[in-house]
Amino acid sequence: MIGAEVAHTSRPAGELSNSAPAEIAFRNVVKRYPGRDHAAVENLSFEVPPGEICVLIGPSGCGKTTALKMVNRLIAISDGDITIDGRSVRQLELTQLRRGIGYVFQQIGLFPHMTVENNIGTVPRLLGWEKQRTRARAGELLELVGLDPSSDLKRYPGEFSGGQQQRIGVARAMAADPPIMLMDEPFGAIDPIARERLQNDFLRLHRQIPKTIIFVTHDIDEAIKMGDRIAIMRAGQLVQIATADDLLANPANDFVAQFVGADRGLKRLRVRRLDEIELDPPTSEHPTGPTISRDTTLHYALSLMLAEGTTRVDVVDGDDHAVGSIQMDAITSLIAPHDVSPDPTPARVAAQPEEEPAS
Ligand code: ADP
Ligand code: MG
Numbered sequence: 001m002i003g004a005e006v007a008h009t010s011r012p013a014g015e016l017s018n019s020a021p022a023e024i025a026f027r028n029v030v031k032r033y034p035g036r037d038h039a040a041v042e043n044l045s046f047e048v049p050p051g052e053i054c055v056l057i058g059p060s061g062c063g064k065t066t067a068l069k070m071v072n073r074l075i076a077i078s079d080g081d082i083t084i085d086g087r088s089v090r091q092l093e094l095t096q097l098r099r100g101i102g103y104v105f106q107q108i109g110l111f112p113h114m115t116v117e118n119n120i121g122t123v124p125r126l127l128g129w130e131k132q133r134t135r136a137r138a139g140e141l142l143e144l145v146g147l148d149p150s151s152d153l154k155r156y157p158g159e160f161s162g163g164q165q166q167r168i169g170v171a172r173a174m175a176a177d178p179p180i181m182l183m184d185e186p187f188g189a190i191d192p193i194a195r196e197r198l199q200n201d202f203l204r205l206h207r208q209i210p211k212t213i214i215f216v217t218h219d220i221d222e223a224i225k226m227g228d229r230i231a232i233m234r235a236g237q238l239v240q241i242a243t244a245d246d247l248l249a250n251p252a253n254d255f256v257a258q259f260v261g262a263d264r265g266l267k268r269l270r271v272r273r274l275d276e277i278e279l280d281p282p283t284s285e286h287p288t289g290p291t292i293s294r295d296t297t298l299h300y301a302l303s304l305m306l307a308e309g310t311t312r313v314d315v316v317d318g319d320d321h322a323v324g325s326i327q328m329d330a331i332t333s334l335i336a337p338h339d340v341s342p343d344p345t346p347a348r349v350a351a352q353p354e355e356e357p358a359s
Helices: 004-008 064-071 094-099 116-120 122-126 131-144 162-174 192-208 220-226 244-249 254-260 264-271 298-308 328-332
Strands: 024-031 041-048 053-057 079-084 101-104 180-184 212-217 229-234 237-242 291-293 312-316 322-327
Touching: 024 064, 041 064, 041 079, 041 212, 041 229, 041 237, 053 064, 053 220, 064 079, 064 180, 064 212, 094 101, 094 122, 101 162, 116 122, 116 131, 116 162, 122 131, 131 162, 162 180, 162 192, 192 220, 212 220, 220 244, 220 264, 229 244, 229 254, 237 244, 237 254, 244 254, 244 264, 254 264, 264 298, 291 298, 298 312, 298 328, 322 328
Parallel strands: 053 212, 053 229, 101 180, 180 212, 291 312
Antiparallel strands: 024 041, 024 079, 229 237, 312 322
16 A cells, blocks of 8 residues: 655755654753643653654643643643754744644544645645645545545535545655654554554554654553653653563553553563563574564564464474574563552642643
């Protein structure tokens, strides 16, 4: 479904929106809303290296949307700074800043009175693209997100399901090929099966056209799947930022341990691959029992052992050469829970409704 030609879309020299992925850095960022006792975002510091997907996760009301909207200044920063490739977003000219950033809203936010083509073409039009180029790009993106350009470009958002509208929202955010994308619960309103497809499509797309992405979700499984790194927030503060594997293996405190789930050991088996762990020697040069490729997950290896009624499988490389073997115990020992320290973060922000307050 995803055309490789998109990766070769012509890139006019000097256009900010066509530059390579950029680094985003939060430096002691604070947001105080007027009339509120506590800061919505408090001293937030982390970096997203170029081309990485950083997932922001945490309970409703913990400040995810606020943090995201400060990057493109939909919300003003109270204190601290956010930089893009070392340049403060406060210093960048607003339209220039926003053209370089694709934004997918929590509530989709398509323009209902505009066709899909015009919705996707919003930023290209601002950039002064010719109609023909904008249309071609809209069609290309629609195909990329799994819709049909020949029939869907002229339709209106109301004619599509929630999931399809979110796909259109993703296409719109990508229209001018921005180096940065901010995605606020982009797949939130989609049923689990369609969501999984969209996640897979999006990851495939990201491998083809890397961008620096901050991706907000409140679903830990989505975070584990999508994030190169996961930043867990609570009450406006960063509690831990780590790779999924590290987060599952070493949650910083009880809050994180609870958030990632009691089954974190099992979850970890889904993110660790055989080529990341030390293997035992192969049982023989030409194993006769079940074999498994070394780029598969520990979860799959364990499932295979259970299905085959064996406690050891041989691991093979791409040419089917035995490179080692693994025993069930080595996998199950990773599931065992570890001790975590008590949670030092004060619990003070009560759960908030999902709706975004008017701003
Ligand atoms: P999340 O996206 O994690 O659910 P938000 O960033 O939307 O959280 O909100 C963080 C906190 O800031 C919440 O307590 C919320 O009520 C508050 N808040 C958000 N927007 C505003 C606003 N415009 N005015 C006042 N308070 C707000
Ligand atoms: Mg939010």
